[in-house]
Amino acid sequence: MDKKRYADLVDKYMPKESKVYNVMKAFIIGGFVGVIGQSLIDIYVHWLDIPKNEANSYMIITLIFIAAICTGLGFFDKMASWAKAGLIIPITGFAHSMASAAMEYRKEGLITGMGSNIFKISGSVILYGVVAAYVFGIIRFVLFGG
Amino acid sequence: MTIKFNNVFVNGASTVTGPYESNGPLSKFFDKSYEDLYMDTNTWEQAEIKILGDSVEILLNKTKMIKEDIDLFISGDLLNQIVASNYTASYLKLPYIGIYGACSTSVEGIILGSSMLSNNQIKNCICSVSSHNTGAEKQFRNPTEYGAPKPKYSTFTCTGAGSLYLSNVKSDIKVESGTIGTTIDSGIKDVFNTGAVMAPSAADTIYRHLTDLKREPMYYDLIVTGDLGVYGKKILINYMQTEYGYDLSHNYDDCGVMLYDLEKQPVFAGASGPAASALVTYSYIINKMKKGELSRVLMVATGALMSQTTVNQKMAIPAVSHAVSLEVVE
Numbered sequence: 215m216d217k218k219r220y221a222d223l224v225d226k227y228m229p230k231e232s233k234v235y236n237v238m239k240a241f242i243i244g245g246f247v248g249v250i251g252q253s254l255i256d257i258y259v260h261w262l263d264i265p266k267n268e269a270n271s272y273m274i275i276t277l278i279f280i281a282a283i284c285t286g287l288g289f290f291d292k293m294a295s296w297a298k299a300g301l302i303i304p305i306t307g308f309a310h311s312m313a314s315a316a317m318e319y320r321k322e323g324l325i326t327g328m329g330s331n332i333f334k335i336s337g338s339v340i341l342y343g344v345v346a347a348y349v350f351g352i353i354r355f356v357l358f359g360g
Numbered sequence: 361m362t363i364k365f366n367n368v369f370v371n372g373a374s375t376v377t378g379p380y381e382s383n384g385p386l387s388k389f390f391d392k393s394y395e396d397l398y399m400d401t402n403t404w405e406q407a408e409i410k411i412l413g414d415s416v417e418i419l420l421n422k423t424k425m426i427k428e429d430i431d432l433f434i435s436g437d438l439l440n441q442i443v444a445s446n447y448t449a450s451y452l453k454l455p456y457i458g459i460y461g462a463c464s465t466s467v468e469g470i471i472l473g474s475s476m477l478s479n480n481q482i483k484n485c486i487c488s489v490s491s492h493n494t495g496a497e498k499q500f501r502n503p504t505e506y507g508a509p510k511p512k513y514s515t516f517t518c519t520g521a522g523s524l525y526l527s528n529v530k531s532d533i534k535v536e537s538g539t540i541g542t543t544i545d546s547g548i549k550d551v552f553n554t555g556a557v558m559a560p561s562a563a564d565t566i567y568r569h570l571t572d573l574k575r576e577p578m579y580y581d582l583i584v585t586g587d588l589g590v591y592g593k594k595i596l597i598n599y600m601q602t603e604y605g606y607d608l609s610h611n612y613d614d615c616g617v618m619l620y621d622l623e624k625q626p627v628f629a630g631a632s633g634p635a636a637s638a639l640v641t642y643s644y645i646i647n648k649m650k651k652g653e654l655s656r657v658l659m660v661a662t663g664a665l666m667s668q669t670t671v672n673q674k675m676a677i678p679a680v681s682h683a684v685s686l687e688v689v690e
Contacts, residue, residue: 215560215599215602217547221548224553224556226598227591227595227598229512229513231511285505290505290507291505291506292507294508294509295509295510298509302508313505314502314505314506314507315503315506317503318504318505319503334502334503
């Protein structure tokens with residue numbers, strides 16, 4: 215059997231994932247994280263009298279803190295594999311990727327283990343995040359003058 | 361390449377598992393199970409070393425042997441540089457051959473040991489394998505707490521160790537013959553779809569075994585593959601029929617499917633890992649053979665020979681399967 219025919223045979227038996235269901239789930243859960251984030255900003259601005267710009271940073275720090283604690287307590291992985299992109303794409307996923315790597319490699323030493331592996335997953339996010347910010351920054355500067 | 365063996369008998373077997381396996385349908389057949397994946401150690405790697413050592417120790421106790429009686433220790437696992445086997449061998453201080461055939465390692469070891477026994481080069485040997493869910497997850501995929509979403513057809517590396525004691529002393533079960541498989545590239549690149557990666561190699565080995573010995577599939581009461589999972593199993597049945605014209609639908613099963621309750625346990629398409637074939641065969645199947653419910657079993661261990669590096673380089677994953685025929689002595 216050639217590889218093409220075999221690939222077709224395999225395809226016949228593969229279980230189908232419902233893309234619509236997964237997208238809806240990610241939209242709702244991801245949106246819910248967004249609502250929590252916005253509520254945090256509002257709370258910080260109205261109740262704690264923090265300026266809006268700073269409240270954004272405090273909101274991010276709070277979400278990172280909550281996600282990292284959930285990873286450490288051992289249930290964020292179960293939530294993430296259920297909610298999929300809904301929890302992985304927001305800042306919660308970034309915190310989770312670093313906390314889980316730190317936990318996994320801690321036993322191999324602070325430098326050789328945790329230090330060199332903590333960005334194992336989030337390294338790509340940082341690299342392409344910086345590159346994207348740079349590219350869009352230039353576009354914005356050229357089109358709108360900064 | 362099929363070899364007939366003379367005077368090679370199974371004189372004992374032992375299995376040690378983790379929590380997922382002991383919650384499965386075969387729990388009462390295992391010798392020892394741990395509730396926690398750390399097995400009272402600090403790391404996944406040390407946990408795997410511990411269960412592999414446990415399985416050898418239990419086997420020695422069951423067969424009333426001391427380790428100085430053993431001529432050869434053959435062992436393999438999934439960790440880089442097969443460290444679980446290496447450390448266990450260093451504690452045992454026995455003559456040791458470390459082998460790697462991914463999940464085909466169990467039968468690879470049996471064939472090696474049986475050939476040496478058949479030629480009277482050794483009197484006895486222990487063939488062991490192990491795998492550890494989170495140890496494998498950490499090495500091949502993501503940090504264990506990351507829990508990246510997986511497709512439904514992915515398999516779940518089982519946690520456990522199995523050891524088999526082979527010798528020239530006559531017993532109820534003999535190792536009748538073995539087939540060394542060829543390595544097959546089926547063109548599948550999806551690291552999660554190991555069932556599809558391995559099915560053509562399992563089919564090839566079963567076909568060669570049957571034609572070399574001029575047998576029909578129904579010669580065996582049970583043909584059992586290692587870890588194709590529920591979808592790989594269906595693919596193999598179809599592939600065997602369309603490619604070779606053999607019907608496996610009556611007497612074929614897969615250890616990866618048998619080890620867990622797929623409805624209730626979070627294990628996707630079933631178990632994988634070198635220990636999958638060992639945990640099911642060395643406990644449940646050998647037990648059934650001793651009771652006389654099965655008399656001829658073809659054990660086909662299936663291995664997806666993948667490496668993170670070559671997978672990232674978009675290379676297809678090669679697979680190899682080896683088979684041994686276990687028969688009840690008349």
